[in-house]
Amino acid sequence: MARRTCIFFISLLLLGGNAALAQDTVTFPLHIRAGFDVSGPVMKLIDKDLISYGVNGSADINSSVALTAGFRYSSFNSSEVIYDFTSSGLSITAGADYNFIKANVSQGKYSAGIGLRYGLSFYREEASMIRYTNEWGAGEAAVPPGRHTGHYLEITPGVRTEIFPGVTIGWNLYMRLLISAGAGKDLKPVWMPGYGAGTSGMRTGAEYYVSLSIPYRKIKVYIKPKIQESDEDEDEEGGQPAGTGSSSGTTGFPSRL
Amino acid sequence: MTRFHTIAPVTAAIALIISISSCSVQPCYEDTDPLMITEMLVSGTGETAKADSLRVYTYRTTDTLKFVSQKGVSRFSVPLDPGSDESLFLITLNGVTDTAIIRYERHPHLVSPECGYTLISEITGLYTTHNIIDTLIIENPSVDLDGQKNLHLFY
Numbered sequence: 587m588a589r590r591t592c593i594f595f596i597s598l599l600l601l602g603g604n605a606a607l608a609q610d611t612v613t614f615p616l617h618i619r620a621g622f623d624v625s626g627p628v629m630k631l632i633d634k635d636l637i638s639y640g641v642n643g644s645a646d647i648n649s650s651v652a653l654t655a656g657f658r659y660s661s662f663n664s665s666e667v668i669y670d671f672t673s674s675g676l677s678i679t680a681g682a683d684y685n686f687i688k689a690n691v692s693q694g695k696y697s698a699g700i701g702l703r704y705g706l707s708f709y710r711e712e713a714s715m716i717r718y719t720n721e722w723g724a725g726e727a728a729v730p731p732g733r734h735t736g737h738y739l740e741i742t743p744g745v746r747t748e749i750f751p752g753v754t755i756g757w758n759l760y761m762r763l764l765i766s767a768g769a770g771k772d773l774k775p776v777w778m779p780g781y782g783a784g785t786s787g788m789r790t791g792a793e794y795y796v797s798l799s800i801p802y803r804k805i806k807v808y809i810k811p812k813i814q815e816s817d818e819d820e821d822e823e824g825g826q827p828a829g830t831g832s833s834s835g836t837t838g839f840p841s842r843l
Numbered sequence: 844m845t846r847f848h849t850i851a852p853v854t855a856a857i858a859l860i861i862s863i864s865s866c867s868v869q870p871c872y873e874d875t876d877p878l879m880i881t882e883m884l885v886s887g888t889g890e891t892a893k894a895d896s897l898r899v900y901t902y903r904t905t906d907t908l909k910f911v912s913q914k915g916v917s918r919f920s921v922p923l924d925p926g927s928d929e930s931l932f933l934i935t936l937n938g939v940t941d942t943a944i945i946r947y948e949r950h951p952h953l954v955s956p957e958c959g960y961t962l963i964s965e966i967t968g969l970y971t972t973h974n975i976i977d978t979l980i981i982e983n984p985s986v987d988l989d990g991q992k993n994l995h996l997f998y
Contacts, residue, residue, distance in 0.1 A: 668959035716951055716960040718925050720876050721908060725926040727962060729951045772952040772963065785955050 610809045615694040616646040619754065621797025623658070628794075636777070637661040642795055649689035649807045654701060655680045660709075660779035669716050669776075675709025677780020679740055689807040695748035697756070700741065705762070707736040707780040711769065729773060736778045737765040746795075754797045762789040871958035878920035879945065879966075879986045879993045883936075886977035886997040893917045898935040923947060923986055925962040936998060939975035946970075952987065963987040969994075 623640035630637060640658035647653055661674040681703030687696055713729035739762070746756030767774045767784040775784035782789035885892045899911035899921055910921040910932070924930040929946045947964040954961055966984040978997040986993055 664956075666959065713951065713960060716962075718960070718962055720922045720925060721910065722922060722924045722926065722930075727925075727949075727951060727960075729960070772950055774953050776953065776956045783956050785953060 610690075610811050611806050612690045612693075612809060613804050614649045614689045614807045615801040616648075616803045616805060617694055617799045618646075618802050619644045619652075619797040619799045621754070621756075621795040623793045623795055625792060625794040626658075635662055635664050638779075640793065642797070644683060645802075646694070648805065649692070649694075650685050650699075652683045652685070653681075654683050654703065656703070658780050660777075662777035662779070664776060667717070670714045671711070671776045672714070673709055673711040673775050673777050673779060675707055675779035677705055677707040677709075679703040679705040679780070681740070683742075688809065690809050694801065695754075697744075697746040700743045701758070703740040703742065705738045705740050705780055707738070707768075707778050709734060709736065709775065709779045711773070711775045713776075732769065732773070734768040734775070736768045736775075736781060736784070738781050739763045739765065742793075746797075748799065752799055754795075754799050756795050756797070758793045758795065760789075760791055760793060762791075763787065764789075869957045871955065873954050873958050874988055875954050875958050875961045876922055877961060877963050877986050877988055878922055878990075879964075880918060880920045880991070881994040881996050882918045882982075882992050883916075883996045883998065889997075891917045892998065895937050896935075897937075898933075900933050900935075901931055902933070918992070923964050925949060934976070934996075936975050941972045941974045941976045943969060943971040943976070943979060947984075947986065954988070961988070966993065 620643045621641065623638075623642065626638040626640055638658060638660045640656060642654065642656040644652045644654035656679040658677045658679075659675075660677065662672065664671045681701055683697070683699055683701035685692060685697045685699040687698050710731060710733050711729075712731040716727045716729065718725055718727065741761045741763075742758045744756055744758035746754050748754045762781055764778075764781060764784070764787050767778055767781075769775060769784070778784040782791070883892045883894060884890065893915055894917070896914050897911055897916055897919060898909070899919060900907055900909045911919045913919070921932060923945060928949065929944055932943045932945070934941050934943055945966060946968040947966045949962045949964050951960050952963045953959075964986040966981055966986060969979055969981065971979045975998050976996060978995075980995050980997075981993065982995050983991045983993050985991070
C-alpha cells in the first residue's frame with residue numbers, strides 16, 4: 587500500500603510539470619547478516635593440514651553498500667621431509683561490499699558484487715625441525731616459536747541469494763594481497779592464518795557462506811525509470827513499458843516523456 | 844532472477860577449482876644453498892686477478908672436502924658449514940697454500956613452502972695466513988641467496 591501511495595504521489599508531481607525528474611521508488615529492507623564459512627570444514631577433507639573456521643557479519647547501510655567484518659581461526663600443520671611447521675592464529679577482516687544489482691531487482695534478497703577488506707592476522711609460528719643438506723653434510727636446526735601480526739588486503743567478488751526467509755547462501759572468490767607478514771624477510775610463514783602462504787604476494791581462493799539475515803530497517807530507494815525512445819524498443823522488450831519492474835509495479839510514464 | 848540462478852552455480856564451480864588448485868603441491872625449483880662468493884684482486888692495483896690454478900678444500904677428521912679445483916679463475920664460491928659458527932678453508936693459489944677461517948652467525952630463512960628452509964649467515968670476522976694472500980676483507984657480510992660478492996682476496 588505504501589508503495590502505491592508513493593507512486594501515486596510521484597505521479598502527482600509529474601502532472602505538475604516535473605517530467606524531467608521522473609523517478610520511481612521502492613521500499614528496500616536493510617539487513618543485518620551473520621554467517622559461517624562452510625568451505626573451511628569442507629576443505630579440511632581435501633587438505634588435512636589445515637583447519638580454518640570463519641564467521642562473517644554484515645550490515646546494509648543502503649541498497650548497494652554493506653559494511654562487513656569477519657573473524658577466522660586457522661591452524662596449519664605441515665610435517666614434510668625437509669621441515670616441520672606449525673602456525674595458528676586469529677584473523678580479522680573489515681571493509682565494505684558493493685552490490686551491483688539494482689534495488690528494485692535485488693529487493694534485499696540477492697547480491698552480485700564485489701567487496702574490499704583490510705585484514706589483520708595475529709598468529710604464532712614455529713618450525714620445530716629444519717633439515718638441510720649441502721657439501722658439508724646434512725643436519726637439523728629449528729625456528730623457535732614467535733608471535734607476529736600480518737596485514738593484507740582482500741578483494742572479494744561474489745554472489746548471494748536468499749533461499750528461505752531469513753537464510754541466505756553465497757559464494758565469494760577472494761584475491762588477497764599481502765602487505766606484510768610481520769615476521770621479517772627471512773621467517774615469512776609457510777602459512778599465515780587468514781591469508782595463506784606468506785611467501786606469496788597474492789593468494790586466491792573461495793569461501794562459501796551460509797548466513798542468517800534479519801531486516802532491521804526499511805528505506806525508500808528512488809529508481810530512475812528507463813526512457814522509452816520508440817515503440818520498436820517497447821516491442822523488443824515484449825511490450826512491457828521500460829522501468830516496470832516486477833517487484834516495483836511502477837510505470838515509465840511514456841506519454842509524458 | 845533466472846540469470847542470477849545461472850551465475851551462482853558457475854561461480855561456485857570456478858571457486859572450487861581455484862580453491863583446489865591453490866593448495867596443490869608444487870616441486871622446488873629454487874636455489875637453496877647460500878654460497879660465500881670471493882673475488883680475487885691484484886694487491887696494490889685492485890684489478891681483477893686471474894689465478895693460474897686454484898684449489899679450495901678443508902680437512903675433516905674422516906675425510907677431505909674439495910670445494911674448488913679450477914684454472915684461470917678470478918672468483919670462487921664456497922658454502923659455509925651450516926652446522927658450525929666457523930668454517931676453515933685451505934686455499935691453494937698458484938701452488939701456495941694459505942688457511943682462512945671465517946666466523947659467522949647463522950639464521951634460518953624460508954625459501955618457499957615447497958623448498959623449505961635454508962640457513963643463511965652473517966660474517967662476523969675472519970682470519971687468514973699470509974703465504975700468498977696479502978689481504979682478505981669483508982665486502983658484504985650477508986651470505987644468502989642473492990648472489991652478491993662477500994669477500995675480496997688480494998694477492
